[in-house]
Amino acid sequence: MTEINALCVYCGATDSVDPLFLDQAYSFGAQLARNSIALVYGGGRAGSMGRIADGALSGKGHVTGIIPDYLVDKELAHTGIDELVQVDSMHTRKMEMFKRADAFCILPGGLGTLDEFFEIVTWKQLGMHDKPVILLNQNEYWTPMISCLNHMGKTGFIRRSPNEIFHIAQDFDHVMELLELAPVPQVAANTARF
Template identity: 50%
Template sequence: MSSIRSVCVYCGSSDFVADSFKEAARQTGTLLARSGFDLVYGGGRVGLMGIVADAGLSAGAKVTGIIPDHIKRYEVDHLGLTELIVVESMHTRKRMMVERSDAFVILPGGIGTLDEMFEIITWRQLRLHGKPVIIVNIDGFWDPLLALLDHMTLTGFMRKPNLPGAEDRLYHVVDSVEEVPPLLARLTEAAHKVKSEKM
């Protein structure tokens, strides 16, 4: 893992969610931008997705949205982004989001967010990438899922997510958005330390 410059944010597109989730999305966009990170996300203007993008833009980040054409037709694409990329399929969207990002932050969301989360963690387990994955557990939203992941680990279907060495963990869990930028900084420092020790 090299220095983290661009952070992909996975989150929900529903407007009918608790204010605490909306505030977390606002903080995510703002704090990542103020910490010097550019943002990559799914390109929508609704729900937490739109809030993250608007907050990032307002705080000075470059925000790239990647949206499939069949979703753009519903007129939910964000037209005020630094860059909006329209692709032909969900598969292409997810691949490009991974290629353009150095780390992944997962906020509350629905089945689309789950799809993205499981894919990026699976790819990490298969060593298809070595980029940090951070689950932000606002108000315990992810508690049921985290319990399931623990159960999968205990029953032998998944390797332990927290191996020795922070840089080698499958995913990290934090309870607040404020913890994300310093964690990203520590992970970058740890990766550079390991790399220098191997040289």
């Protein structure tokens, strides 16, 4: 089993969603803090992003946000977190989040969340890393996408079974169980290969 000290969470940045998703993000942040797992996330203050950070902070957890300059300029950064790292681009943001995390969890979100999820699982499929990736299928949010990915696997367009690339959790307790059972990574993350 690997020791998970920092979890990168990809999630939505809009408040225009069912409040249940926002409340659940807050609870997960607090749970990370209780388990002494630092949060690495996109640095925003709105939506699930802001709520998970606030939840972690409420439990005295450590929170690092990685945010591109242009989003800071739009005043979307969470200024109350432990560390706010400004970067020059979305690509740099994703790379910095990758470097700082031992594992990844994807909460419900929109296009940006999908972009982050697909990039991190593509890197894993290509053998560029083998850090744990967990898709949190809260309230069956990701079920249509999971069906699509399974179809892609069955038709041969995904070389490895989706189950080999990421795990699916139904709730936060299941996420924590999967993190505890995660094997020690065997692939040294070599950023020169990215």
